[in-house]
Amino acid sequence: MESSPPTITVQVKFAGRTIPLEVPSAATTAELKRLLQPLTNVLPRGQKPVCKGKVLQDAASLSSMQVVNGSKVMLIASQGLHQGDGPITKNSSSSATSVTRTSIVKECQTQKPEAVVGKTRAERWKLTGVVALHDCDLKEVPEEVWDCGPSVRILDVSNNCIKEIPHKIASLKSLNKLLLTANDIDDENISWEALSCLQKLLNLSLSQNRLVSLPSALGSLTSLRELRIANNRLDNLPIEIGLLKHLQILIANNNRIISLPSSIGDCESLTEVDLSSNLLTELPETFGKLCNLKVLHLRNNGLTSLPSTLFKKCMQLITLDLHGTEITNDILRQVEGWEEFDERRRQKHQKQLDFHVGSSGVFDEGADDDNRRR
Numbered sequence: 001m002e003s004s005p006p007t008i009t010v011q012v013k014f015a016g017r018t019i020p021l022e023v024p025s026a027a028t029t030a031e032l033k034r035l036l037q038p039l040t041n042v043l044p045r046g047q048k049p050v051c052k053g054k055v056l057q058d059a060a061s062l063s064s065m066q067v068v069n070g071s072k073v074m075l076i077a078s079q080g081l082h083q084g085d086g087p088i089t090k091n092s093s094s095s096a097t098s099v100t101r102t103s104i105v106k107e108c109q110t111q112k113p114e115a116v117v118g119k120t121r122a123e124r125w126k127l128t129g130v131v132a133l134h135d136c137d138l139k140e141v142p143e144e145v146w147d148c149g150p151s152v153r154i155l156d157v158s159n160n161c162i163k164e165i166p167h168k169i170a171s172l173k174s175l176n177k178l179l180l181t182a183n184d185i186d187d188e189n190i191s192w193e194a195l196s197c198l199q200k201l202l203n204l205s206l207s208q209n210r211l212v213s214l215p216s217a218l219g220s221l222t223s224l225r226e227l228r229i230a231n232n233r234l235d236n237l238p239i240e241i242g243l244l245k246h247l248q249i250l251i252a253n254n255n256r257i258i259s260l261p262s263s264i265g266d267c268e269s270l271t272e273v274d275l276s277s278n279l280l281t282e283l284p285e286t287f288g289k290l291c292n293l294k295v296l297h298l299r300n301n302g303l304t305s306l307p308s309t310l311f312k313k314c315m316q317l318i319t320l321d322l323h324g325t326e327i328t329n330d331i332l333r334q335v336e337g338w339e340e341f342d343e344r345r346r347q348k349h350q351k352q353l354d355f356h357v358g359s360s361g362v363f364d365e366g367a368d369d370d371n372r373r374r
Contacts, residue, residue, distance in 0.1 A: 008062075008069040012049075014040055014077070025063065029056040036075065046078035122148060129153035134179070138162055141169075150174040158182055158205070163189055170194035175201055181228070182208040196220035207231050207251070219243035230254050230274070242266035253277050253297065265289035276300055276321070288313040300324040311337025318345045322367040329367045 010032075012019040019039055023032055033047045040047075049056045051073045056065050067073065122144045125131045131145055131152055138160040145155065146168040153174050158181040165185060169175075175198050185206070195201075196217045204221065205228040212233045219240025226249040234255040241247075242263025250267070253276040260275075265286025273290075274297040281302045287293075288309030294316050303325040311317070320341070322332065332338060345366075 008067075008071075010062075010067060011070065011072045012036065012075055013072060014075040023062065026061060028059060028061050029065070030058040032056070032062065032073075033058070040075065040077070042075070042077040048076040048078070050074045050076065126151040129174070131155045131157075134158040134160070136160060140164060141166075146171050148172075153177065155179065165190045165195070167191045167194040170197040172198065173200070177201075177203040179203075179205045180209065181205045185209040185211065187212050192217040199223060202226065204228070214238050214241075216240045222246070225249065225269075227251070235279075237261060237264070239263050245269060248272070250274070260284055262286045268292065271295065271316075273297070283307050283310075285309065290314055291316070293317050295319040297321045298325060303327055305331075306335055308336065311335055311341045315340075317341060318348045320345075320366045321364075325367070327367055328370050329365045330370055332365075332367050 006025060007022050008025050009020055009022050012021050014036075019036075021032075021035060021039070023035060027035075029049060032049060036042070036047060036049075051065060051067050051071055054065065056062070056067070056073070062068075125145070125148050129151055131148065131154065133142070133145075134156050135158070138157060140162060141157055145152070149171045150173045152172045154177040155172065155175060156177075156179040158179045160183050162180070162183040163185060165180065169178075169191065170193075178195075178198070178201060186209070190211075192215045195204075198221065200223060201221055202223055203226040204224060205226075207228045207230040209232055211229065212235070214229070214234065214237060216238050217240075218238055219242070222243060222245065224244050224247050227244070227247060228249075228251040230251050231254045234252070235258055237252070237257065237260060239261045240263070241261065242265070244267055246269050247267045248269050249272045250270060251272075251274045253274045255278050257275065257278040257280060259280065260283060262284040263286070264284065265288070267290065269292060270290050271292050272295040273293065274295075276297045277300040279302065280298070282305060283298075283303070285307045287307045291313060293314045296317060296319065299321045301324075303322065304327065306327065318341075
């Protein structure tokens with residue numbers, strides 16, 4: 001009688017690459033996840049392995065889920081549930097993966113929690129393309145980061161004490177995500193000339209710094225998809241923001257913005273805008289050109305009216321927050337196109353209730369009632 005092999009090899013598909021992973025034949029899905037953690041940097045609770053169209057349950061053995069030698073497993077990762085340098089993507093070499101995998105299997109068999117990988121952090125940065133230095137009490141970006149040059153795709157130095165972003169950042173030519181949130185950066189110490197060289201940049205976060213203005217150079221970042229500039233001291237946005245044709249998300253709440261340039265209507269890809277807690281009294285009529293807009297947060301501003309075409313032309317708008325403004329529900333209902341907007345958002349609310357997703361069960365009208373205004 002043939003005995004089962006002590007180990008099997010499964011082919012795990014993740015982030016554009018295939019990881020050949022050797023696991024004990026009697027392993028459970030939970031054990032598989034623990035083996036995958038150091039290879040993907042995704043925490044076990046953020047992993048959803050799927051084989052033959054079925055999600056593998058933690059307590060079930062791989063054999064009971066028909067995972068055998070040579071089976072293909074697709075790994076879906078939840079955003080944000082990662083460790084260290086962030087999810088490892090297809091830039092990792094197969095040889096390095098093989099060495100790491102062998103080390104991890106041996107560590108798992110002796111019930112050690114983590115594998116030891118003998119690489120310097122700069123080598124890991126070049127290998128993964130991810131530099132994760134958030135919450136490190138840094139006063140400046142380490143020189144070795146700049147030495148990694150075009151290998152770096154993601155740079156996260158959030159929650160530090162960094163005061164300067166020097167011209168050297170231009171060396172990170174492949175950068176597509178730059179997270180500078182919660183530092184001590186002001187207008188004089190950020191090289192926008194260098195930032196404008198980052199033509200592959202998709203995501204830029206400068207929230208929680210000491211910025212007073214944004215320069216015209218912002219318009220040079222034409223590939224930008226997300227711009228987060230909340231919790232600064234900004235009093236306006238540059239006219240050149242209209243050049244960001246691919247911008248989808250603009251988060252600019254908790255600033256001192258008094259007015260918006262009409263060119264914002266040229267940001268035709270915008271789907272979400274948060275301008276809460278600013279000093280706005282009106283929005284430009286060109287807001288009505290944002291035909292892809294779905295979410296608009298405007299609470300705690302001095303707004304007394306909305307652009308006349310907002311509901312008529314923004315046919316995808318389903319979330320509108322006007323609490324803490326001069327626009328009450330009675331005023332809102334007088335805006336042309338309100339009935340269609342109201343129908344869309346109520347349908348969304350009902351779907352959330354039906355699927356128990358993201359809703360407390362209480363429908364938010366989107367603005368304050370007259371009797372709640374002071």
